Amino acid sequence: MPTTDETEALMRARNYLPKFDTVEEERLHRKQRLAAAYRLFGKFGFDEGVAGHITARDPERLDHFWVNPFGVNFSHIRVSDLILVNDKGDVVEGDYGVNTAAFVIHSQVHAARPDVIAAAHAHSIYGKSWSALGRLLDPITQDVCAFYDDHALFDDYTGVVLDLEEGKRLAHALGDRKAVILRNHGLLTVGHSVDEAAWWFITMERSCQAQLLASAAGDPVLIDPDMAKLTASQVGSHASGYVSFQPLYEKIVREQPDLLD
């Protein structure tokens, strides 16, 4: 865990993020972004039964995270439905249970990556289809360059992730990158804000769709490595991920204002 000074230094470096006078305000903001991210995942059809979870680290209890209530559809989740889970997997706030896989995967990602505020994972159709190929995405579009040299492959599948050791291996595969493709399973993305983690998931899912479409139609032309690296610096920064999410946040709050309840 980072010290308070390190956390404050990190926060100062992230000057694109909103500032808060109290931890309560920051917590509420994070929960609002989290509920909105769930509604967007629901709208985009990323839900599959009870699979999938987005987590947000609590701004005060840094080893606790906020997550969706087990069994509630992404499209129905409100701020007041979110539950707080501690580092043992106990629900310490909220009236619902937690998905075991959500705890096992996300607790290990949050523990391994103190810089990460949020992590997103779902069994979205193009992400899981691409994951079955067991390979990284190629730099075939401007958008996918956000993941150039910044995503990993978890090249293993051992059933539903219910064992903390498996969560640790998955976090190890992620390393210091923004995303990991879980072979035969789906995508997982992380960010320095809920906004960023959710945006990387949305655009990565669409990048999987784009490569599947392009590859089905022919042989996609690759962006050359120097240009892919340059584009990654333009579209792949933490700030870029945060900014890209804002129009979606405004849209979903206007369409579904009850998410803030």
Ligand SMILES: [Zn+2]
């Ligand atoms: Zn899963």
